Amino acid sequence: MLLKMKIDWLLQILIGCGSIKVSEILKYCNSRCLAVVPQGGNTGLVGGSVPVFDEVIINIGSMNNIISLDKVSGILVCEAGCILENLDSFLLNEGFIMPLDLGAKGSCQIGGNVSTNAGGLRYVRYGSLHGSILGLEVVQANGTVLDMLGTIRKDSTGYDLKQLFIGSEGSLGIITKVSILTPPRLSSTNLAFLACKDFFSCQKLLSESKRKLGEVLSAFEFLDNQSMDMVLTYLDGVRNPLPPSVHNFYVLIETTGSNETHDKEKLEAFLLHSMESGLISDGVVAQDINQASSFWRIREGITEALMKAGAVYKYDLSLPVEKMYNLVEKMRIRLGQRAKVLGYGHLGDANLHLNISTPEYDDTVLAQIEPFVYEWTSSHRGSISAEHGLGLMKANKIHYSKSPETVELMISIKKLLDPNRILNPYKVLPHSLVQE
Template sequence: MQAALKMLRLRSRITPLCLQSVRSASTAAASRNESFATLEDKDRNFFREVLGDSNVITDTDALQPLNEDWMGKYAGKSKLALRPKSTEQVSKVLAYCNDRRLAIVPQGGNTGLVGGSIPLFDEVILLTAGLNQVISFDAVSGTLVCQAGCILEHLDSQVSAQGFTMPLDLGAKGSCQIGGNVSTNAGGLRLLRYGSLHGSVLGIEAVLADGTVVDALQTLRKDNTGYDLKQLFIGSEGTLGVVTAVSLLCPPRSSSVHVCYLAVPDFATTQKVFVKARQRLGEILSAFEFFDQQALDLTLKHLEGIRNPLPDTQTPFYLVVETSGSNEEHDNEKLQSFLEEVMEEEMVLDGTIAQDSAQIAGIWGIREGISVALKHAGPVYKYDLSIPVAEMYDLVEETRQRMAHLPVEVVGYGHLGDGNLHLNVSCQKYDDEILRHIEPFVYEWTAARRGSISAEHGLGQMKAECIRYTKPQPVVDLMLQVKNTFDPNGILNPYKVLPQVMAVAQ
């Protein structure tokens, strides 16, 4: 057997990270809520009685990575982290914190991009990693029930053994936790096929600020009795309650998966290719991703082991198209027909189809590696936006023009299939002058097109003050009413999601 299999080529005509902490414009005005208590010895003693000494973390070195996000952009000053092992322990911790008015920040895998799981000040960090048990899996319905601290990739491996797959796939799947995924309504690479977690989550167990356990951990697909309360916790980023367990509907794992990597001449053509993909691939189309040449160059430069599938081709845009089905012959025939059509119509300049799982992983490694490569390149300002597909890349080009005189690299990539742009500005250091050229321009540009300033990353501390760019004031007011009902003392993940001035004023 050859050491490496060549990919099938399709041609039309010719065959060091800065750890400087920064606050964005959206969080610059944040100040500590003085109604919150400060930590005392009696508090630490109580937590040790409930959790045991080993699950109460006070060591400065151990706290340091919990106080910082993986990008080195956000940093807090928490002096205490707690690691409960059961819902009962979470309930006791929250009830105590609520009585004492100790602010608390839930933290899962700490893979977020908007500072949602990082304290701003001295909030207590509540780690969900100890809640890591799979409770049950129904191999008939595909229903998984598990605790919030289970790692996404581990769950996918477990359900895969029984012929199913997780309805969510992220670049951070090796470390992100399902509770955090649900709490942020994470989107991922295959939302085009499986939809958002609002549809995949069947039930939730959560603990409110006063310690009340909300047991809505149903496994039924149809339940029309009263309000669907679980939906409030999906995407609430830990501000309404701490998710401790979830039940999810896992789809059958596809036995026939194909991935192709295509080079296209301009962004308008990427849209034409997407329309053809939906028409010709239909029900087997599972992902449609795009990235620009700048993103590819950064990834090839900063990540070892990444290879360019089209080394002889350079073009402004690249696509990763995936199909997932159950009939290899049928799926391959549909994919080949689609590719022949887009090649004949000169939409695609060059392309390649992965011939085995290693090559599939290699292609996905480029797309999933962009975010990591940007981190290696230096500090980065990241924006996650929903924009009408026809105008997605206009924002990248306009941002590039605005910042042409600054020492930055503007990169655009994302989920073309659901209109989600990831705009990234890579630089050598976080700088107010750079930020002034990005914000509020990016938010105003998005709002003018009735887009969303957060497509899948959430608001966290980065965008809490900017929610009005997407939501009108009456909607924000209603959200605040919900927050005050579930968490009247405001101890759960404060300074996040909702504008601080409004929250403090209540």
């Protein structure tokens, strides 16, 4: 339905080309109370970039110039419409990498990444965009261009307002330029694909890897046996790299460092120790880049496999690690034979993707899942959206993760920055409260 709406309103797409043009469009729309939806690569999972009624779409995809790269400090400045993968390719030649990497990198745009506070695979190593983003240019609802495009690493002059726009999903302003700290590209990468007998072993392996792999750990992902089955069943050419056996969990550990010999020694010593202590029951280290790609294909292919399998209910949760998998097990008990319940995600960041697959959408199944999944997450002080944002689909659920006083302050800030409520309406915050 969302897709259909999008097509209906194609005629209303305005191509933002330069912050001046975006400013003019917003000034016009604001003066006439016309609602707008900022849109980047349109790869979000919660409907944040999709119009709901008659909003004008402002697509920033043509603002895709790289402005500068400081080769001493690794500070990249670019327009918001640059595609993530293109930025990574550009940096590759210059000896740097983007501090984030996600499955949608081929089409998602950096402006959208920042607006949604995107996480992804490198988060465990390089952390949040709140730390990496050094500056933004943002056009406010009334057309004012806010130049906060700092190109230095440290700045403590006044409030760090750019932070407000990181993760606010285009509801406070439209990001037109981005300045971001990019880490140096290190020469050595290793990837291990491991099996664990239970979730407690996965957790313990994580703790140990933080200490023993320490500074070279660059990804720590997990999937359960159900996720592996889904991929093997629905994706052509994918196979389990470990000999057939009943493994309950799989873990991918990636290291990235500056010295191939040192990194291999660390990883091998760590794996040997983990094998001896029984934390891992089997494992294999990728021997070349093709094998590494085939390991990643399993982890990154889960979404695609789920789409082929039928209907899917997707939840992107952050929970204390030791509680995380309890939710998957509880959900399996609640749903019984009616659904396949998959648990996978960024274990290194305590980020669980709980995905529930059914042959087709079924309201009785949904009633078993929601609001239970949110209530359970809330009762453990977790986040109901770790890295996907709230968008349209979860805006009304914000109270599960944020206190009433905090939501109230968000609404005050929304009203301050966008008094006519033209920016991405119905998203992020409960619509009824914003309109009050």
